[in-house]
Amino acid sequence: MKTVHARWLLATCCLWSGGALAAAPLDAGRLIADSSQLQKAPEPEMTESERAVYEKVAPILTTKPAFALRLLKAMSTTSDPNAKPSPAFDFMLGNAYYAAGNYPEAEAKYRSAVERNPTFVRAWNNLGVLYHVQAQHADAVPCFSQSVALGYRDATTFGLLGNSLEKTGNTVSAEMAYMQALAAEPANVNWSEGLLRIYIAGQQYAKAETLVRALLAGHSEDARYWATYAHLLLSSDRKLEATALLERMAATGLTREADLILLGDLYAEQRMTTEALANFARVATTQPELAERRLLQLAKTLSSERLWAEALIVLETLAKKPLTPQSRIAYLESRAELELARKNSLEAKRAFEALLAEAPANGNAWIGLGRVYLAEAEPTKAIAAFEHACEIPDSSYRASIELSNIEFKNHNYERCLRHLERALGIRRTASVENFRDQIRNLIPSEKQPRL
Template identity: 35%
Template sequence: MSARPLLFATSLALSSVATLAQSDDPTAPQLTPQEQLEQIIGSTAGQPDVDPYQIINESYNFRKEREPDMTAAEFALYERMSSMVETNPTFALQLLETMLGDDQDDSAAFDLALGNMYFSEDRIDDALARYTSAVTKYPEFLRGWVNIGMIHYQRQSWADAANAFAKAVNLGDRDAQTFGLLAFSLRQTGNTLGAEMAFMQAMTANPSDTNWIGGLLELYFINGRHAQSESLVRELVRLEPGKAENWMLYSSLLVSLKRPLEAATQLEIARELGTASPEALGLLGDLYVGLGLIPEAVAAYGAIPGDNEQLGAARLLAYARSMVKDGNLKEARSILAKIPVRADWELAKPRLFANAELAVAEGNWTAAQQAYATILNREPLNPYALLGNGHAYAELGDAARAEFAFENALQVPAAEHRACLELANLALADRRFPRAVQMLNRADALEPSSAIRSQIARINNLAAQ
């Protein structure tokens, strides 16, 4: 009885290598379209590019129509030292502090001025205390809330920053930057709905600032709202047509929306404008391959700077292997036939793997064994070739060579577990029950499994009969 029928007759749940991994590292993560979009836009999209010192320095200016006044004495001192603020802030600070010793409370406006001076000297805790005192005395002190928000923003205390910026907005601040700071702070706290609304307000206040578009896009991508994202991405491209990442973002979005021809069209536009990045040209080639336009794909790959011929062949090989995995064997064979044979091993090896995988899928075990053997001639310890070679021999009915191949695979950590299972399968076919149990115990020690232990018990029962 052959190994394969006995395997099913006893319901032995063993792994096989009927389909090998599509790369030399089968654990290599493959990004989904969703992950690709998030990677392109970045998790800090919409983070305002602000200078907190500039914002706080601007708050030196009075807004007498809706903010508290200093006392006459405070204002006289402020006028005297205001010229020193930029040239000698330390001395100006000393002048302001001379007023702290009297019994009269300082005004909210004076608290703000003193807080600004502390901030300029990097006495941040003292500055925050003064700003807090100012808004406590005068809760509608808009500039005080903005400055409090900036300190918390710098410290990444997102909830406190969001509360301060929200207070400023409620008091009438309609500056796009304040809305943007509020939006990003809310986004960092996890309040994506509030962040979305604030980003929209920032876009309304300053529609040409791509910060806010990027922030809103990142929120949409997190939630998979790709259809709503398209108009925003188009606006990014319109505002900054010279940025290669915008074209890449647009095409990636169209791919996620299952519109590959439109994605290729956008990348061709970027190519004509000279703004297509190497990654964009690679994606363009991939799209053409998926559309069955192999000559166009080769031309796109050929436009990539560097060793484009090798890169193009590598991408085509990867695509052919994915077609094998998906069962599109005719298309895979057609693509493989169009890829020039290269002598360099970095391309020869994946081509051999592709040929082997196609042969396995078609049941051509002789061709599969020959391809794996060719790889092993160059890389005797390649785990996937060792396992594939053994599996091909087993399917060809050559149990002795199959066992020899799997014994070799036992010596390679990446292949050891699966080789144990295959050797157990071969032993079971010959009713060598102790050998089968030995291999299964070794497999269970490497990767504990209740299913394997259950099969060990079944084999022991068979041996006792």
């Protein structure tokens, strides 16, 4: 069951977009509202009449945005059709439209403000926020970049720039932006998680481990960080450390279903059968079919490695459970194959017969039963079982090969040839064709089938 590392590599591609460390939701409304305060740095000014209007409406801008917007538009209307509001008033109108949920009009007002005053930093910033909340990250990047260039170098602007760069695939610049954001706000988990995603995507696992340990130091109750740490350990093939970490999670009640499955897989991969059984028992409380599949795979793996005693323990555990019909068939197959491998013909025959009683069209069972009969020196019964298997498409090829071997040993070369021709009609392989040609040489020409 050496699949844990492969699953982690696959998870690296999808985990961060909607799973363990997806970007935290942005409180864009707060950012827009905060920007509505009168500017603290030199920016375009409103006219005196615009300022008077705005100061009357500002108290209800966030509580009753639609009503405030109507008042702003009504009170700012002039008799001059060519008159335009100042860039500063366009900016405030953009904020009002944003608060009312009218994003197209908000965009138009912010655009008007920056086109008429390219150094209007708050308008650039809010335009970036507007694009960001609509997932237009390619449009958001130049807005936040312009804000930074104009001196708006707070942590939030750098963090949002980093997130937008990350979403557009520019991970190098995103890393730098996130680091700038963290320099200003070291405790902000949003920026830390963003940087962590960048490190993982770039396979900078040492840096990622340092960062996730720092996150755990301040947020030990967050199961996402523990799980991420475990996956980072697996990426470095430190399976025992990952196992210990997941057990620590389980002891504190932080493990989620995916973590329990991973822990069970790790125990199974390390052939710690007792621990794997205990862990999959916990998984079975919520996902019984998944637990069944994992245990069946474990039993198959143990059996293939000739660890029959441990494989039997797993199968006996399954036998005590109310299995799904599909898992019941797989269990009987595994049990029969195990007993056949152990040369326990009696138990193998019982298992194959039980399997055929539930699934008479199971070709594997007929082939297995035929092999049991061969082991018991009952070739007639073996031939009958293999003939049954020949009638089933999934097992016809293998059964034909088994029958050809029997007839070859019995020196019935004509029958052997017929079985080989049937097998080649299903699947052509060089080895079977070579065997067929050798058998032809053993048959007198007058007895060979005509082409």
